Amino acid sequence: MTTVLVVDDEKGLRDVLRKVLEGKGYRVIEAGDGNQALDACRREHPDLVISDIIMPDRDGIEAIIAMKAEWPAIKVLAISGGGRAHAMDLLALAPRAGADDTLDKPFRQSELLLRVVNLIGEPILG
Amino acid sequence: MRDGRDDGKSAFWGQVGALARKLGGTAAPAPPAAQVPPALERRSPPADPLVDFARRVRAVFGDRAAASAGAIYMVNLSKVRQALIAEGRWDRLADRVQNICLQMIRQRLEPADIFHCLPGPIFFIVFARLSLDAAKLKCAAISEEIAQRLIGCDPKFKDVRVAASVAGLSKGDITRDLTYLMAEAEQVMAEGQTGPVVAEEAAPHGAFDNPWLVENREGKAKAAAVNDWYYEAVPECPPDLSFIYLPLWHVKHRAIATFLCLPILPVSASQSLVGDAIFATAPAALLCELDIALLKKVADDLGALLAAGKHAALSLPVHFETLAQSAQRKRYIAVCAALNEGVRRHLAIELVDLPEDAPGGRIAELLSYVRPFARSLSVRITLSQGQFETFGAANVSSVGVALGRENLSESELARRMNHFTKAANQAGLHTYAFELRTRSITTAALGAGFDYISGQMIGSIVDAPNAAYHFEFADLYAGLLA
Numbered sequence: 339m340t341t342v343l344v345v346d347d348e349k350g351l352r353d354v355l356r357k358v359l360e361g362k363g364y365r366v367i368e369a370g371d372g373n374q375a376l377d378a379c380r381r382e383h384p385d386l387v388i389s390d391i392i393m394p395d396r397d398g399i400e401a402i403i404a405m406k407a408e409w410p411a412i413k414v415l416a417i418s419g420g421g422r423a424h425a426m427d428l429l430a431l432a433p434r435a436g437a438d439d440t441l442d443k444p445f446r447q448s449e450l451l452l453r454v455v456n457l458i459g460e461p462i463l464g
Numbered sequence: 465m466r467d468g469r470d471d472g473k474s475a476f477w478g479q480v481g482a483l484a485r486k487l488g489g490t491a492a493p494a495p496p497a498a499q500v501p502p503a504l505e506r507r508s509p510p511a512d513p514l515v516d517f518a519r520r521v522r523a524v525f526g527d528r529a530a531a532s533a534g535a536i537y538m539v540n541l542s543k544v545r546q547a548l549i550a551e552g553r554w555d556r557l558a559d560r561v562q563n564i565c566l567q568m569i570r571q572r573l574e575p576a577d578i579f580h581c582l583p584g585p586i587f588f589i590v591f592a593r594l595s596l597d598a599a600k601l602k603c604a605a606i607s608e609e610i611a612q613r614l615i616g617c618d619p620k621f622k623d624v625r626v627a628a629s630v631a632g633l634s635k636g637d638i639t640r641d642l643t644y645l646m647a648e649a650e651q652v653m654a655e656g657q658t659g660p661v662v663a664e665e666a667a668p669h670g671a672f673d674n675p676w677l678v679e680n681r682e683g684k685a686k687a688a689a690v691n692d693w694y695y696e697a698v699p700e701c702p703p704d705l706s707f708i709y710l711p712l713w714h715v716k717h718r719a720i721a722t723f724l725c726l727p728i729l730p731v732s733a734s735q736s737l738v739g740d741a742i743f744a745t746a747p748a749a750l751l752c753e754l755d756i757a758l759l760k761k762v763a764d765d766l767g768a769l770l771a772a773g774k775h776a777a778l779s780l781p782v783h784f785e786t787l788a789q790s791a792q793r794k795r796y797i798a799v800c801a802a803l804n805e806g807v808r809r810h811l812a813i814e815l816v817d818l819p820e821d822a823p824g825g826r827i828a829e830l831l832s833y834v835r836p837f838a839r840s841l842s843v844r845i846t847l848s849q850g851q852f853e854t855f856g857a858a859n860v861s862s863v864g865v866a867l868g869r870e871n872l873s874e875s876e877l878a879r880r881m882n883h884f885t886k887a888a889n890q891a892g893l894h895t896y897a898f899e900l901r902t903r904s905i906t907t908a909a910l911g912a913g914f915d916y917i918s919g920q921m922i923g924s925i926v927d928a929p930n931a932a933y934h935f936e937f938a939d940l941y942a943g944l945l946a
Contacts, residue, residue, distance in 0.1 A: 347875060347878075370875075371874075371875070371904075372904065391907065392907050392908055392910070392911035393904060393908075394873070394874030394875040394877070394878050394904055394905070394908060395874050395875070395904055396903075396904050397903055397904040397907040397908075399903075399907070399941055399944075399945075400903055400904065400941075400944075403941075403944050403945075422911035422912075422913075423910060423911055423912065423913035424715065424910040424911065424913075424937070425911060427910075427937045428907060428910065428911075428937060430937075431937060431938055431941065431945060434938070434945040434946045435941070435944070435945055435946075436946070
């Protein structure tokens, strides 16, 4: 089953993304910070990681660098913004860290799904 | 020892009696002037180690190089012991705790220094070559290191302290004075008390010229008033004080354009105290000297920088107490007034160590004294302090926090940083944060909107300030990005 790991320190956003992605047929797992994200990758081998950038306990850029070093095949969509200062400046670094795509917060549901499908295709049900 | 020694003894025994009554025992009778009471004889340590230690202390005090002659420094772990007893771990860990302490103290001491260990554990230390101030700082540093090693950031032990204190010894009868000190310490331990008897009673140790004067950390403010006379004769900075600079990132301008000057004090061949670690342990009377030394150093370095055609701002802290005390303020302002216009245009002064309850009007008044001499004024507070309107009214340009000692999770720290910057911005203030230790906390500070930040990801300390230079977001991940 196609698995998406959603990494964000805001639970509200994780809940929204879970609903959207599960509604489309993806399996969704969650992490609240960069360290938890790496643990989840080790355990679950997700197909796609959607990761925030400004997070406690290993930020998104550091987490993406570590993920891509250990699991180069994992696709990464970096997200940031939402009124945080300098979020866009940091998001601009994500491709250099290994992110396959970026998306500014806030974003439309359709925009998110388009990026997800572009990166990992339609969900494969297991 | 002063003439009033017998009176002091009476006071001492009065306190011992009070303690005995408090514990439900019988008050010890006042001893004859030249007689050690039976209770203490029973509790005194074996004579040989004491006599040997006294002999060595006497030898140190007889050496002209022993600037701290007359003072014996104590590191007291009785509160650590109590915490471990409460957890049922003391019996298992006692030897290990003592060995760790012994190891750390030995590493810190020079060959001529001497120490003696009681099973408190309480350690008596005599520094053979240091001035009183330097010895005091070193003793505080030792206690801090031991606390870090044994307690760390464990929230369970957040109220547990390793106490550092100093007492005086007479040159005439060191053995007797040591007997009293050790007996008192042993009594504390035998009765299951958790700290120095006299410190707990908040009264001076009558048997000695210099009682338990200072307890590290939270006891500092209370002890400072008692302590002033002791340091009056030695207002100079430790002679081996030197200085370093921390780069401060102006985020909006993508530039390291300010360098923060901090004192550095070597306390052993391989270790030094830096910045707040010195300020936090220095006696009140020494703070002004440190502030003036910093100001002179910054003025010199800024003058040299400008003469070389390089431009950067230099920032330095000044303590609330320095400006609050009239005599100290006059001395500080006199140095400020001698600064030339070029230096003033590149100088940023940061008011630090504000009492929690300092009135806004008083803060504004103190800031007004230094405003003519600086390009900008800032105030360092804590994440929980919030007199932002006051600072705004006092023409403060920015408020900031040093996060190194905040014992919070990164997520909680991020939450509080967001709150801090929002409230400060509403009062029209810029914000800064020092001591950002990780990338994630650095990016959290950026996300919270701090205008100026400093920490391990921004740049290492430098010996001398340099011209302003560019620093981009990508530089936070130097060597990691493609």
